[in-house]
Amino acid sequence: MNTAEQTGAAQQEQIEALKAKLLHDIRRSVYVYRIDCGGCNGCEIEIFASLTPLFDVERFGIKVVPSPRHADVLVYTGPMTRAMRLPALRAYRAAPDPKIVVAYGACGCSGGIFHDSYAVWGGAENLFPVDLYIPGCPPSPYATIYGFATVLGLLEQKIRGQQHRESEEEKGVELTVPAGINPNLRKEIERTARRLCGYWQGKRIAADYFKLLAESPDDVLDYRLEGYLSRKGDPRLTEVYRAIHRIYREWVNSRA
Template sequence: MAILAKMLPQSTSVEKLGEEVKRRIFGTLKRSLYVLRVDTGSCNGCEIEIFAALSPLYDVERFGIRLVISPRHADALLVTGPVTRQYRAVLERVYRMTPDPKVVIAIGACACGGGVWYNSFAVEGGIDQVIPVDVYVPGCPPHPVAILQGILVALDVLKQKIEKVSYREEKPEEEWKLRPPLALLFERETLVKISWELYRDIMRTARKYLGYLYGVQLVKDYFALLSEVRTLGELREASKKIVEAWNRDPRIAQVVEELNKLVEKHFAQKH
């Protein structure tokens, strides 16, 4: 350490010095990175994803990243969990025991910001409340590849992909654009003028049968169709196209039938 400190240019900021040391160590040492896994009260989700990262499909060891079992051997700490009240002292001790320079990587939602427990009486709410963190890896749990990327970002092998986004509304009238399926309600002339209630019912039915994800997808398709047809007979005929597009799933046919019934009922009420 002392020799390294001499090698470095004089720097006013301690953090900067630390950064430089870290860079040189990993740049010049050219040896494997020893990693210690620290569980500070995690639910195990992140743990098994770290284990999965060791498995043949991801295989972190091909980068020379090796799990060790003692803080004294470690170069990097993979910390998971929200830091429970009881664990705080242990984490502080582990951090002190790990030789400098070290990298702390927070794995998972709990470690990055306390997760769902962030303001509970029994947790501290994230690793950075207790020790400094170098890299945050969000996810609940993170994908093994994301963990791998996190370690490589910490070593400056990979560049981070995410950055802060801010948006400010300048001209509210012009900037605002509705997205489908709601946009389709206002954009085109349709067979029946789709009222808000009908839209709501269609949406509800689709969700009830297919859930939020496939439901909205289907409603988008269905509204696109609705704006093309002119008569009810055409609607029935054309709705077969949707079923075709969804791999002829009998389930989709069932849901489309339900939606058709809704539209017909609505149409009958109007006339």
């Protein structure tokens, strides 16, 4: 093996290692970009069927994206017509490395019924290395999901999956509203806390604030609140408490 061949082999090994890492260490949804390279549209219909609520491929974290620049996986359908060769190559180059290439349907795998036409190049493998072949004319949504699940290691993840049980800490809190608090005021405070901090955390903050209200006579309320916030030392929490306390004070003043 000469030096150029050794460098090529080393690069190839590196690419394979990066792909394996992408497939098994990915901790988020997998982004898929689809390129129609001149098929009859049958494959597209089955891919879209996989996205419908009946098959719902997104439940496995497989999401279709509108640009190859965001894609982890490129899916090539159709027999690679001459007109689509350059756009197909452009999409391949635009997708960040490491990327997984899927040849979809009989046409994507080998040119299918168009394989001997003067106008086609044959399967996607004639242009770039293919990692997964999903055969069929067209492949059913079952075959599509199975193909993706296999290549992404999802089956292994499902088998080893653990059931998560909600701890006491994760459970939601019950709001105990002090006597005399108007329901509209309660709603406004809770809604503001949730808007600023999210549904789960906002409700906890509102519950803590109502507890403070219930335990503090009005003349020491501001003092206790400031003491609590300085102990916490969290500027974001301070902002949220001040916002809901302002709502409370405005309500008290409007009744005076």
